[in-house]
Amino acid sequence: LRRITLSIDTLDAIAYRRLSGDRGEVGEVFAAIDAATRAGFSSLKLNSVIMRGVNDAHVLDMVDHFRGSGHVLRFIEYMDVGTCNEWRQDLVVTSAELRERIAARWPLRALPANYGGEVAQRWAFADDGGEIGFISSVSEPFCxxxxxxxxxxxxxxxxxxxxxxxxxxxxxxxxxxxxxxxxxxxxxxxxxxxxxxxxxxxxxxxxxxxxxxxxxxxx
Structure with a gap:
């Protein structure tokens, strides 16, 4: 095992509980992050699916929390995977919009892909605060x-x-x-x-x- 990826869509306990269908607590995710870090995984991939009007107001708080931690927060456009999530195009917050919001507070610079076919676009904080990623399969398909x-x-x-x-x-x-x-x-x-x-x-x-x-x- 060389890498661990976790999902965390918000830092807010109430919002997290709602997004998980009352089946999870955000504190459990933080405990998992701490356990993985203690086990030697100093750089986790933390995936976050963003939905307009649901958790997009929490994006800057999430970036602020994980900046400088060594972990890579990756924002994923809300996708119509499966048939159970009642997907609507108007709920999608594009990666371009998120980058603009984030860069207005913390300037970003683009990074090259680690390998051909990498799904996440890599960006770094200009002040060396770490790396952030965007997965844009709705607005910028990479089929x-x-x-x-x-x-x-x-x-x-x-x-x-x-x-x-x-x-x-x-x-x-x-x-x-x-x-x-x-x-x-x-x-x-x-x-x-x-x-x-x-x-x-x-x-x-x-x-x-x-x-x-x-x-x-x-x-």
Whole structure:
């Protein structure tokens, strides 16, 4: 294990409880951050999904709290993943808007990507207060450069968060497929993928499309 990513959408206890469907407390996240830090993970990735009128007023407080901590706060545009979150375009706060808000208080400078296909755009505080990231799959789709896949608990490979179905790996595995055969199967699936949902969002091709639920693929 080389990296840990946690989710924290607000520092406010009441708002956090509401966003978690009354199933979590923000204090538990802080305890997890402290435990991970003590275990030697000095730089965590902290993902935060921002929704207009829900937690966007908390953004500057979050930045202020984690600046200089060594952890990397990453703001994620609110996405229509799955079918349970009642997504609406007007609730999306774009990365560009968030950067403008943050930079008005703490000037930022762009950083290069760590590797090809990195989903987060990296920025640094001009005063050396650390790094911050933005994941902009709604306003700035990166389908062509995406290198992410997910494996569900029932052994299906999903090549996109917005997939409506996965590719069976459990069947071949239980039938005795070798590591080489599984690798070839995964390579064939990946090389033939044509996922570009974020690029065509809102078109007639996507209006009736079923999305896999995030809880099915470890989201």
């Amino acid at each position: 062509g450069d995406c290198s992410r896949a997910r494996l569900s608990a029932d052994g299906r490979l999903y090549t996109c968060l917005f997939s409506n179905d996965g590719h069976d790996l459990l069947g071949p595995l239980r039938a005795g497929a070798s590591d080489a055969e599984l690798s070839a199967l995964i390579a064939a699936v990946w090389s033939s993928r044509d996922d570009r949902y974020s690029e065509i969002r809102g078109s007639t091709d996507t209006s009736q499309r079923r999305h896999v639920e995030m809880y099915e693929i470890g989201g």
